[in-house]
Amino acid sequence: MSGAKRSRDGCEASCDVLVAGAGPAGCAAALALAQAGADVVLTAPATTDRPRVGESLAPAAGPLLERLGVLERVALDGHTPCYGGRAVWGGDGPAEVSSVLGPYGPGRHLDRARFDAALLEAAEAAGALRRTGRIRAVERLPGHWRVATGAPGTAATLVARYVVDATGRPARLARRLGATPCPSDRLTAVAGILAAPGGRPVEPERTSLVESTFWGWWYTAPLPDGGRVLMAMTDADLVAGAHLHDRAVWWARAQATGHIRHRITSWREPPRQLTVAAAGPSCTRPAAGPGWAAVGDAATATDPLAARGIVMALATGMEGARAILADHAGDSGALAAYARRITALHEEHLRARAVQYRREQRWDTPFWRRRHGTTD
Known part of the structure; x- marks a missing residue:
């Protein structure tokens, strides 16, 4: 050219x-x-x-950044290792997926x-x-x-x-x-960033966590600055019914989870604002x-x-x-x-x-019926 x-x-x-x-x-x-x-x-x-x-960068991004010639400049500067993810999905206990032994090594929790x-x-x-x-x-x-x-x-x-x-x-x-x-559907994220807590820093676990619930699912991951991203995922027309646009309710629902709540024990209050976005x-x-x-x-x-x-x-x-x-x-x-x-x-x-959504069969609710191919 x-x-x-x-x-x-x-x-x-x-x-x-x-x-x-x-x-x-x-x-x-x-x-x-x-x-x-x-x-x-x-x-x-x-x-x-x-x-x-914030997001986690999957290990598979490494070869792409390397082909662009920017792996060290872009992905390794100021970010923290992500050793995989855990998912509470289809049952009460978490399953773990590790990237440590994968061909590309660990991913990254990104700033x-x-x-x-x-x-x-x-x-x-x-x-x-x-x-x-x-x-x-x-x-x-x-x-x-x-x-x-x-x-x-x-x-x-x-x-x-x-x-x-x-x-x-x-x-x-x-x-x-x-x-x-x-x-393909109306999946919506209601997300908040939990700022790094004051006082003595606590080293977070270096994994992300997904946990399903009757109205959708939660996602959380640590951020490099000590903060945390926390997202509630449901359909756009179900947000109001679950009151997820209300910070207090959103926070109370997070506190009522079986596993997500253990990742947010350092925080006493919800974030100052929530971001709603198509997902x-x-x-x-x-x-x-x-x-x-x-x-x-x-x-x-x-x-x-x-x-x-x-x-x-x-x-x-x-x-x-x-x-x-x-x-x-x-x-x-x-x-x-x-x-x-x-x-x-x-x-x-x-x-x-x-296939992934069919693995969760515990709830007969609008969110899950839509993903199992049944009518709402």
Whole structure:
């Protein structure tokens, strides 16, 4: 791909690839493209104070970060080991899944803000140019796109040969191009971050924990700063009935669990605020087309139960970049083949997910009936 003229003064500029979104998927795509010689612009809104929900990085992310050349820079800096997960699912006792003896070693409990910032810095170091703002309009012209970016009053126009949607579940750019995000259900996370408790620090266990309940399930994991993420998972229409939007009730339900409560004994009060977000599987159809590709959650979002969100973000970011490079090199079927792979990955995830949910048969309630294939 050829170099591109760049402008920071609001005038029209050009690039090979415009990536909308600077999370793990967008940065992975931008990094892979820039390393291949493409001129890349990353556009994303300015950082906000909206709290992030921390995540655990699965061991399988290691080879992906290594292929990008950023394993030590991104994954090993400021994060703590994750030795696997425990699940109270289908019975009263926890089952344990260890990653210590796996081929990739332990995973990581992430400081998400630091992880995302490191990926963005790596993409910029490889040559990607960052612009602040959202995509405001996109127009298809022969052989390229004309894209309006920026905030109201400061919008700029950019010409790009390819565009990449890494805007997350809303798939804002793909929607503009005629694609449709197709959610598989209404799974919703009601999440809180428990700040590191004061006083003498207590070394936390280095595993995540899932525990099912009659209205859904809980998830918790330690954070590198001594805090903890705690999430209640149920369907959007069931949140109000379970009163999970109420901090006091949410906290009381966590305290009433059989196992989660033992992980939160250092805290006496709920977090100051809860974040409610869609969390169910979703697939954008199609996930690519002439001159564009969706990556990360904008392409296919997985159920958090699978614990593979960041792995999928990195993998699809790299695969989307590879498809764009192949298309540019003359493989006219590369983007369509990528879209088919995304659909196949999503369907495989749904099959594996159904098996997992069928393992929990203790409750005959709306949440579980939906996942067992019976009517609500």
